[in-house]
Amino acid sequence: MVLALLLRAGLQLLVLPIYVLAYFGFWDPLCKTVFPYFMSKIAPRFNQKLYREKQQLFSGLPDFAGSSGQLSLLEIGAGSGANFQFYPPGCRVTCTDPNPNFKRYLLKSVAENQHLRFEGFVVASGEDLRPVPDGSVDVVVGTLVLCSVASVTAILREVLRVLRPGGAFYFMEHVAADRSSWSYFWQQICDPTWKYLGDGCSLIRETWKDLENTEFSELNLQHITAPMNCGLVRPHILGYAVK
Structure with a gap:
């Protein structure tokens, strides 16, 4: 316990300028501006490493198309649109993200994925999807989103609200490692920074428990x-839940 506290404090000292900027309220707006650029660069590499897993995961999307035969899909925390290439042709896609600075990168992905019907980008957090009517979408997708939200429970409640009966929530998230492992020890050290x-983004969320406790x-x-280079984010969960 003492070792963990010392290591965490040492790491915080190494990045002390960030903590100072955050204390005076400068870090968050800076991060909101710069973070989308870095994510747009990282996302293609993530897709390369997990291409097979994503392809297999999203291969079942057409099974949830509504009576019209067209799939209505809402992606929360869509970021730069890294998932677009995995969606089926003709899919009607609406995207939300609380950070408006992602829009320019998202629209670039839209232009590169002409097989989709893009229906709009809404600046909204996953905990408050009021612009989306009840029971209006076939599928909700969220990848690498639940690690950074204020309330996983509130997001899953909104997911259930906007899904039609029989619709599905598709997810892929990095999560906490086994609590008895060294990976979890280092996740705890690094999590505040x-x-x-x-x-x-949090390294130590046990998101599978929230999914298990939601009324799907x-x-x-x-x-x-x-197969990530950084061991801190190697533990992942993926799958889908049906309303």
């Missing part, structure tokens, strides 16, 4: 070790 660098009629969830 990581949140500043990752715009609120069916939950298909898999734990995997992602």
Whole structure:
């Protein structure tokens, strides 16, 4: 315990300027401006490493198309649109993200994925999707989103609200490692600083528990070790849950 506290304090000292900027209220607006640029660069590499997993995960999307045969999809925390290439042709896509600075990168992805019907970008947090009517979408997608939100429970409640009966929530998230592992030890050391660098991203969320405790009629969830260079984010979950 003492060692953990010392290591965490040492890391915080190394990035002390960030903590000072955050204390005076300068870090958050700076991060909101710069973070989308870095994510637009990182996302293609993430897709390369997890291409097979994403392709397999999203291959089931057409099964949830409504009676019209066209899939209505809402992506929360869409970021730069890294998932677009995995969506089926003709899919009607609406995107939300609380950070408006992602829009320029998102529209670039839209232009590169002409097989989709893009229906708009809404600046909104996943905890408050009031612009989206009840029961109006076939599928909600969220990847690498639940790690940084204020309330996973509130987001999943909104997901259930906007999904039609029988619709599905698709997810892929990095999560906390096993609590008895060294990986979890280092996740705890790095988590406070990581949140500043990752715009609120937490390394130690056990997101699978939130999914299990939400009133989905069916939950298909898999734990995997992602082939990431950074061991802190190798533990992942992926799958889908049916309303």
